[in-house]
Amino acid sequence: MAVHIHLLDNVAINFHITGKNLPLPPATEAELRQFFMQFDVNKDKQLCKEELKRAFNSLGAIIPGYRARRGLGLADADGDGKVDVVNELDHLVRYALRLGYSVKN
Numbered sequence: 001m002a003v004h005i006h007l008l009d010n011v012a013i014n015f016h017i018t019g020k021n022l023p024l025p026p027a028t029e030a031e032l033r034q035f036f037m038q039f040d041v042n043k044d045k046q047l048c049k050e051e052l053k054r055a056f057n058s059l060g061a062i063i064p065g066y067r068a069r070r071g072l073g074l075a076d077a078d079g080d081g082k083v084d085v086v087n088e089l090d091h092l093v094r095y096a097l098r099l100g101y102s103v104k105n
Helices: 029-037 049-059 064-075 089-099
Strands: 002-006 012-016
Touching: 029 049, 029 089, 049 064, 064 089
Parallel strands: none
Antiparallel strands: 002 012
16 A cells, blocks of 8 residues: 655655555454463463463563453452363453454464
């Protein structure tokens, strides 16, 4: 996409935006589910706070520890300090969707 910007005193700037400069579209629910699942490194079907912190860091969160704590607080329905990927992951995914994160394929 070519962009032409006119500035004062007849000065113009032309530049070209390529695909690599464009932001990624927000992730879908399915993409985020799959994304979070890969951070269950010990394969116990639960995401602990440290696994969530790594996931939010990978998503580009500025303060991944905060996002992990917030996501855990919203998703941990049984209060065990972990997000069960079978019963509680949907709450975490909806939280990440609201924040507009993108997932690189």
